[in-house]
Amino acid sequence: MRIYVVEISSSYAEREVSGGFMSSRKPLYREMDKRCYISCCPMERMLRVPLFTVIVFNRPFVDNTEYVKYCVARACRIWEFSYDDHLKEHLKVREATAKEALDEAGQQSGVMASSSLSECHAFELYLAACRTISSNSFLLESMVVKGNSRDERIRRARMTEYGPDLEAELERIHACGPVDADGGRRTPVHYIMEGLDSPRCEVPFDLLMDALNEAGRLPSSHVYRLRFSPLMKESHVAFRHGTAFEWLNENLIDALSDNVLVIEYGEGANDADFDFDLYRMFMHTIEMLNNSLDSVQVVFLLPFGSDFLQERIRRAFMAPLVTIARSKGTAAWRQCDASERLVELARASDVETNSSLESLLERYRCNRVEKPIEDVFSDWMALERARQNFPVYASSFERFYQSSNAADDAYSRLDSLVGLEKPKRLVREIVGRLRMNKLLAQHSLPVRPFSMHMIFSGSPGTGKTEVARLYGEILRIEGVLPEGRLMVISGSDVAPGFERTFARAKGSILFIDEAYSITSSVGLAELIALMESHREDTVVILAGYSDRMEKLIESNPGFRSRIGFTVEFDDYTREQLCEIFELMAKRAGLRLEDGVIEAVRDEVSKGGRRDDQGNARFVRRLYEDVLGAQQMRLSKIANEEGIEALVKDDLRTIKASDVVSRCAWKQDASDAKSASATLASRERLERLIGLADVKRAVLDRLSYARVQKIRRDLGMSSEFIPIHMAFLGNPGTGKTEVARLVARILKEEGMLSVGDLYECSRKDLTSCIVGETSAKVCSLFKRARGSVIFIDEAYSLIDGAKGGVGDEAITAIVDCMEKLRDEVVVIFAGYTKEMGDLISLNPGLASRVKVRISFPNYSKDELWSILELMADEWGMNLADGVRSVFDRKMAKAMQRNDFGNARSVRTFLEDAMVAQAARLVGFEGIDETFDVADERLSTLEPCDFERSGCASDTARRSVGFVS
Secondary structure: OEEEEEEEOHHHHHHHOOOOOOOOEEEEOHHHOOOEEEEEEEEOOEEEEEEEEEEEOOOOOOOOHHHHHHHHHHHHHHOOOOOOOOHHHHEEEEEOOHHHHHHHHHHHHOHHHHHHHHHOOOHHHHHHHHOOOHHHOOEEEEEOOOOOOHHHHHHHHHOOOOHHHHHHHHHHHHHHOOOOOOOOOOOOOEEEEEOOOOHHHHHHHHHHHHHHHHOOOOOOOEEEEEEEOHHHHHHOHHHHOOOHHHHOOHHHHHHHOOOEEEEEEOOOOOHHHOOHHHHHHHHHHHHHHOOOOOOOEEEEEEOOOOHHHHHHHHHHOOOOEEEEOOOOOOOOOOHHHHHHHHHHHHHHOOOOOOHHHHHHHHHHHHOOOOOOHHHHHHHHHHHHHHHHHOHHHHHHHHHHHHHHHHHHHHHHHHHHOOOOHHHHHHHHHHHHHHHHHHHHHHOOOOOOOOOOOEEEEEOOOOOHHHHHHHHHHHHHHOOOOOOOOEEEEEHHHOOOOOHHHHHHOOOOEEEEEOHHHOOOHHHHHHHHHHHHHOOOOOEEEEEEOHHHHHHHHHHOOHHHHHOOEEEEEOOOOHHHHHHHHHHHHHHOOOEEOOOHHHHHHHHHHHOOOOOOOOHHHHHHHHHHHHHHHHHHHHHHHHHHHOHHHOOHHHHOEEOHHHHHOOOHHHOOHHHHHHHHHOOOHHHHHHOOOOOHHHHHHHHHHHHHHHHHHHHHHOOOOOOOOOOOEEEEEOOOOOHHHHHHHHHHHHHHOOOOOOOOEEEEOHHHHOOOOOOOHHHHHHHHHHHOOOOEEEEOOHHHHOOOOOOOHHHHHHHHHHHHHHHOOOOOEEEEEEOHHHHHHHHHHOHHHHHHOOEEEEEOOOOHHHHHHHHHHHHHHOOOEEOOOHHHHHHHHHHHHOOOOOOOOHHHHHHHHHHHHHHHHHHHHHHOOOOOOOOOOOHHHHEEOHHHHHHOOOOOOOOOOOOOOOO
């Protein structure tokens, strides 16, 4: 049905009507042979002038003006209005919305109108259009926007995001020409348009309807919209009271026929949001429409990327459907066409163009402003006139136009980042693909869509957040994201329900740091579903440590199909960290004296390699500490010499001493004690008893590492050779002590970053579950970055058969040794023969442990010197005669297979001290009358060593209480 409102000119009505027109008349339907429905009521504020509502049935595709006039004249005769034969000449007919016409009729006619509307099957339309909540109406109405020429429609279509599909359909409509009234079906095809709830689809829809109307393919210029959405369902009265199915029936569909019908439907982002009742109503509506396809033009308005839904609609809908899809990656305008048109407009207006016109066009394109080119030209003309009239603001106008060059700025900022070659290369590749898609779309070829969700994996401080921020800006410039903001959240902070988070991040980058902290399987499933449903308007970046991100991806198969790209952010090299320091100082306007960068390089080498403090974060903290040291130095000068002694150049100058002393003013007592304890590590190594060949081999290797550092500091190229070592020998020969000193020397001399010693054995490296051992080894190496790992009794990793946890541990150790070759030193220790078996077991291990140092057993004289040194360190004196007892007992102990070298000496000394205590308290009957000067407390007698168990007593001692 088509609805019209008919007015009579007031002068004619007041002159011709007899007795006045003060009340409504009974609506006519049967009296009009059921071909139309007519009601009348007084016009507001003009009670003597009637207003007619006319519903015409089964007359689509034609101009009903004369027919409506005929019907009104006939009704007036039935109502016995005293109009003459010239009535039709004074009637003004216009097509109207149902709400405008039926609401007026229903209010004035009351029950009479309701019954008559029911009789003509228009009562359901009356309920849907006139008795709903206006903010969320189930039925909306509008009229077709007309008036564009063919060329104008094509040009405007090219400037929309629907360019290729829309332009092709407009060309087809224009090629068909006007449809003959007797040419059969006038709606050969119906349409699917993407863009539910998006204002960007309105212009393309208006252009399509305008072309169809010009070609005579629209039943009328009246557009109805049926809105199936969860929001509408929650607020709509009919749905709240369960009466929607009562009036969503054949009568309503019949009433909507003879018009344009837009059906809006959008499914939820995941299964939990799917509303089956709403979907059932939607599909039922399609079934009813299949009986009226000759007299209605249907347009389905669906969300972006709803391919599966479109396929279901195609199966249920009994007519061909043409899809008008948004071209992924298409810019707001085809730049060349828009530029040519602007030049034409300038030439027609006799205006000389300049670069500012192109800049304004680029600004609108980047910000996705959809304006006709004529409006862009008018805006530019207004801006140019304002710039000429207000020359004092010339610089402001210049900045306004220059801001359109955001693309150059974003790309230059990306290129200026230190390192990060992999992320930079990936961003360039993505931009290349986006631009190729634009080119394909401009030539009406199918684009190659791809997912732009990403994984940024790597350690903290490697630039992930900064690259994500620039990536968002670049996607905005390329026309992919409307805003390009960066919204950063932590996986641990995500509350249940991602829907609100995605709503806030719409049109931007959603950066989820430590995404593996999302532990709920329901939360992960929802995230994956939303990544798919929002792939057109939101880009998700998941960030975190590489190994844990890999586990996250493996935890749900849906991740891999949604993630378009994965990029590893490598740790910065020492040179890159120094470059970052220089860049920070340059941006702050500071001047670096000679020697500052060398000092920074030393500090970078000594610290900042642990995951929790490394990379650029360490440099930032170092930079802040250096500024603090500079301020302390300048403050001291001001206090001693006066503030006048400082000039501007002093305030902006950083000295090498500021870097060296940067921690002196914040170091606590424990740090100072630790520093003093490790001050003479090289000297302590050289003073170890015995081990002449060991010390020479170790010091040679350390000297090589030191020369490599000197070459590096001088800017010379130097290939790093790892100094992994194997310490071979019996227990107690000094392997652990030498390893501890090696770590301290490497720390002190700037060759290692942290300098701790991580002592471990088989139980620290293996897990009872096969497959978890590798993770345990990798975790140890990550903690030990910048330090030394000492694996005692490393041969215990040998299993009886291949494939065990020991074999897995060895493979993982070799892999980590290679990956962290310049950050971790590994020292293996154990018996000579067994260590030979271990090294030969794995070729990778043999090639990486080239330094193998044998620790010989100590001689009897060396063992005596060790005993003297231990006794001195413990504050004990050895009496005359102890040496002879020591030699006798040690000679027997050295013949045993379980002799422990220095460990046996320590046990020998400890047992002697226990025997001394027993002698002083028990056998000599001395009470507590000792004083500090009493030498008996600090003197060990030969008899104490005679009573010592040592290692020579072959009999096992009883343990426990005896009578």
